[in-house]
Amino acid sequence: NFELFACSPATPGCRGDLVVTTRRHFWAVALMARMALLRRLGWRSCGTALRACGASETKALGTCAFPRERSRAVSCLQHVASGGSAFPATSSAYVPAAASPSAKDEASTGARADIVPVVLVCAGATLVGAAAWRMLGGRPEVVRATVNGEELTYLCEGEYSVLCAYTGSRQAWKGCLLQLPRAVGSGADSVSPGERLLLRSALRRALAARCFDPRVVDQPQVVALPVVDVRSADAFLLADRPAETRDVRLGGKGSVHADYPDRMLALQCQSLLTAPSLRQKNAVASPLLAVELRPGCTFQEVEGHPARDALWHLPSKGEGVDVERQIQESLALASGDSKRVKEAVRQRLILPAGPGALRVFVDGLPVYPEKLQDDEDDVARDDQGVTVLGERLKGCCPATVEELTEAAAAVLTAPDRDIMKDLGRLQCYAAGDCERIALRLLQELREHGGPEFEAGLHDRQFMKAVIARASKGRPGTEGLQAHETAGRKLLANGKWGARDVEAARNWLGLFLLGRSALDARVLLGFVQLAPGVRANAAVERRMRALRFRRLEEFLPAAPLAADIWVCTTIMGFEPRSSAEVASCATELEDALRLYHERAQ
Numbered sequence: 124n125f126e127l128f129a130c131s132p133a134t135p136g137c138r139g140d141l142v143v144t145t146r147r148h149f150w151a152v153a154l155m156a157r158m159a160l161l162r163r164l165g166w167r168s169c170g171t172a173l174r175a176c177g178a179s180e181t182k183a184l185g186t187c188a189f190p191r192e193r194s195r196a197v198s199c200l201q202h203v204a205s206g207g208s209a210f211p212a213t214s215s216a217y218v219p220a221a222a223s224p225s226a227k228d229e230a231s232t233g234a235r236a237d238i239v240p241v242v243l244v245c246a247g248a249t250l251v252g253a254a255a256w257r258m259l260g261g262r263p264e265v266v267r268a269t270v271n272g273e274e275l276t277y278l279c280e281g282e283y284s285v286l287c288a289y290t291g292s293r294q295a296w297k298g299c300l301l302q303l304p305r306a307v308g309s310g311a312d313s314v315s316p317g318e319r320l321l322l323r324s325a326l327r328r329a330l331a332a333r334c335f336d337p338r339v340v341d342q343p344q345v346v347a348l349p350v351v352d353v354r355s356a357d358a359f360l361l362a363d364r365p366a367e368t369r370d371v372r373l374g375g376k377g378s379v380h381a382d383y384p385d386r387m388l389a390l391q392c393q394s395l396l397t398a399p400s401l402r403q404k405n406a407v408a409s410p411l412l413a414v415e416l417r418p419g420c421t422f423q424e425v426e427g428h429p430a431r432d433a434l435w436h437l438p439s440k441g442e443g444v445d446v447e448r449q450i451q452e453s454l455a456l457a458s459g460d461s462k463r464v465k466e467a468v469r470q471r472l473i474l475p476a477g478p479g480a481l482r483v484f485v486d487g488l489p490v491y492p493e494k495l496q497d498d499e500d501d502v503a504r505d506d507q508g509v510t511v512l513g514e515r516l517k518g519c520c521p522a523t524v525e526e527l528t529e530a531a532a533a534v535l536t537a538p539d540r541d542i543m544k545d546l547g548r549l550q551c552y553a554a555g556d557c558e559r560i561a562l563r564l565l566q567e568l569r570e571h572g573g574p575e576f577e578a579g580l581h582d583r584q585f586m587k588a589v590i591a592r593a594s595k596g597r598p599g600t601e602g603l604q605a606h607e608t609a610g611r612k613l614l615a616n617g618k619w620g621a622r623d624v625e626a627a628r629n630w631l632g633l634f635l636l637g638r639s640a641l642d643a644r645v646l647l648g649f650v651q652l653a654p655g656v657r658a659n660a661a662v663e664r665r666m667r668a669l670r671f672r673r674l675e676e677f678l679p680a681a682p683l684a685a686d687i688w689v690c691t692t693i694m695g696f697e698p699r700s701s702a703e704v705a706s707c708a709t710e711l712e713d714a715l716r717l718y719h720e721r722a723q
Contacts, residue, residue: 264321265380265388268346272359275301280364283319285373287360288394297400302343302390303356303373314581314698317380317388320345322698324390325583326590330696333594334549336540338670339691343392347383350374395692396487398650399669401662408686409651410486412519414531415694416468416645417480421457421547422599424554424711429453431554431641432480434714438721456535457543465532472509472524483512490515520651526683531647533677534689542693544598546640551602552593553637555711560610561634562708565701568627571619576628580635580701589632606633635699638707643695649674651687 274291284302291297304316314322324345331340357373374387398411419432427446429437433453438444455467471481472491483491491512513524521527535542553561568576579585596602613627650671656662666688674684 264324265345265347265383267383267386268348268391270296270301270348270352270356272352272355272357275356275360277360277363280305280368283316284390285360285364287356294400294402296391298394298397300392300394301346302392303353304387304389306372306374318581319698320388320390322581322583322586326586326696326698329587329590330693333590335542335545335693338672339540339542339693341392341395341670341692341694343390346389346391347380347386348389349386350379353387353389393669394487395646395648395690395694396484398486399666399671401656401665403656403659403662406653406656406659406662407650408653409518409520411484412516412521412527412649413484414468414527414647414649415482415484416456416471416531416647418456418543418546418643418645419453419480420550420554420641421454421543422550422554422603423450423454424603425715428715428718431711431714434711434718437718439718457547459536459541459543461532461536464535465528468528468531469509469524472512472528483515485515485519520649520687521683527649529681530649530674530678530683530687530689533674533681534647534691535645537677540691542645542691546643546693548596548598548602549593549640550637551596551599552606552633553635553641553707555603556607557603557610557634557637558708558711560607560614561631561704563614564610564627564631565704567614567619568624568631572624572628576624579628580632581698585628585632586698589629589636592629593633593636606630631701631704635701635703638699638703639696643693646690646692646694648690648692649687654686657686 270289271291274289275287276290278286278288278300280286282305284304287301287303289296289299289301302320304320306316324343327340327342331337331342353374360373361369380386380388396411396413398407398409401407417432420430422430424431427450428434429446429449430453433449437449437453439446452467452470455463458464458467468481481491482489509524516522516524516527521530597605610630613623613630616623648671652662652666669690670692671688671690674681674687674689677689678684
C-alpha cells in the first residue's frame with residue numbers, strides 16, 4: 124500500500140532524504156489517524172522538510188509510484204539527528220523540487236498540494252515504524268555466537284548468573300559484559316535460567332518501544348553459546364570465583380534453548396561503567412565518570428507528606444522542621460527545573476538520602492562512597508565529603524563537583540525527553556494503597572485462578588501486553604487513583620468469572636512492573652574524546668550507536684561541554700516474582716510510621 128525508498132544522491136535538494144509514496148487515499152487517511160494517535164500518546168516526531176516532486180524528479184529517483192500523474196505526490200523527510208518539533212499539521216509550507224516545473228506539473232500542483240499534508244503524516248508513521256523495527260524488531264531474539272573462556276574475566280555473581288568482562292580481540296565484543304547463567308537458582312519461582320534471560324531481554328525491548336526514549340534503555344542481546352564454550356568458561360573462571368559459590372557451576376539444563384539443543388543461553392550487554400571501545404587510538408581522553416541516581420517515587424503519594432524515600436530518614440517533628448519544604452525537596456529531582464534538580468543532586472552528595480541514592484564511579488571503581496554498603500547512613504556526607512569527591516574527579520570530565528551537578532541537571536531536564544515523567548507513569552501502578560490491594564488480590568486469584576496463574580505472570584507475551592497497557596496510562600497521582608479504583612472494584616466482586624480472573628492478572632502484572640519502576644535508577648556516564656577526533660564520522664557513528672550524545676546538545680553555550688559525551692541509562696527493571704507482593708505489602712505504611720515517630 125506504500126513504498127519507502129531513499130533519494131538518489133543526484134536528486135537536487137533531496138540528498139539523504141527518505142521518500143514515501145502511497146497509492147490510495149484510504150491508506151493515507153488510516154496512517155494519518157495512526158500518527159495522530161501516536162502524537163497524543165507522547166511520540167515526538169523529528170524535524171521534517173516537505174517537498175513535492177514532479178514527473179522528472181520521480182524518474183530520477185528510479186521509481187514511478189503512481190500510474191496516473193494526477194495522483195502523483197511524494198514527501199521527503201529529512202531526519203534531524205538532534206530531534207526537533209513536529210511539522211505543523213496546519214502549515215502551508217510547500218517547496219517545489221524543480222525550479223521551473225513543466226506545464227503538466229504546474230497544472231497538477233494544486234492537486235499535489237492538497238494531498239501533501241496527508242502524505243506527510245503517512246511518511247511520519249512509516250518512518251516511526253521503520254525506526255522501531257531497526258532499533259527493536261530488526262534484531263533477532265537469540266543469535267548464535269562463540270566465546271573462548273580465556274577471553275573472559277570474572278567480575279561478580281548473583282543469585283542467577285555470573286558476570287564476566289570480555290577481554291578478547293573481537294571488535295564487536297569489545298567493551299561488552301557477558302552474563303552466564305548458574306546451574307541452580309534458589310529463587311522462589313520456577314523460571315528456568317534460559318527463560319529468565321529471555322524475559323529480561325524482552326522486558327528491555329518492550330520498555331524501549333513503549334515507555335521510554337530508546338536512547339535511554341540498554342537493550343541486551345541473548346546469545347546462544349556452544350555447550351563446550353560454556354564448560355570451558357566455567358573451568359577458566361572457577362579459580363576466581365568465591366569459594367562458597369564454586370559448588371554452583373555455570374550452565375545447566377534450563378539454560379538450553381529449545382531451538383538450540385546443543386547450545387546454552389547467555390546475555391551480552393554493553394559495559395556502562397567503562398569508557399567506550401573505539402577503533403581509533405587515543406580517541407578517549409578521559410576515564411568514564413558515572414553518576415548513579417535513585418530517583419525513588421517521583422510524585423506525592425500521601426497528601427501532606429514527602430515522597431516515599433524521604434520518609435525513611437527525615438524527621439516529622441522537632442525544632443526547625445518544615446514539612447512543606449521537605450515535600451518540595453523530596454520531589455525536586457522530578458521537578459523538571461534545572462536549578463532545583465542541580466540543587467537536589469548536590470544535596471544528595473551532602474545529606475544521606477537512603478541506600479543507593481547517589482553513587483559516583485570512575486572507570487567502574489566506586490569513588491563516592493568508596494564502598495557500596497547496604498546501609499549508607501553511616502557514610503560521612505557533608506561539605507568536607509564533597510571536597511574529597513572533587514579531588515577524586517581530577518582527570519575526569521566534568522572535573523569538579525559544580526560542573527558535574529550542572530551537567531547532570533541539564534541532562535535530566537532535557538526538553539526532548541522526560542525521564543521522570545515516564546518513570547512516574549509506571550510507578551503509579553505500585554504506589555499508595557496499591558500495595559495492600561495487591562496482597563488481597565493475589566490471595567483471591569490463588570483461590571479463583573488456579574496454580575497456572577503465577578506461571579502466567581512470567582510469560583513473555585503477557586509481559587509485553589502489560590507494558591503496552593502501562594504506556595497508555597496517566598502519570599503521577601491521576602494514574603495512582605485510577606489503578607487503586609480498578610483494584611478495589613475487582614475486590615468488591617461477589618462472583619469471580621474467567622474475565623475477572625484475567626482482569627486481576629493484568630492488574631497484578633501492572634503492579635509488579637510498577638515495583639520495578641520504584642526501584643529504578645538513572646545512570647549518567649560522561650567521557651571526553653580527544654579534540655582530534657571531533658570531526659571523525661566513524662567515531663560519531665560509534666558513539667551514537669552506543670547511545671552517547673554530545674553534552675553540547677544539553678549545554679550548548681557552556682565551555683565545560685566541549686568534546687564531552689554523555690550516555691543516559693534507565694536501570695533496575697527486572698522481571699518481578701509474585702512473591703514480592705507479600706514482602707512489600709506494608710512498605711509505605713512502615714515508612715509513614717517511622718516518619719511520625721522520628722523527631723529532630
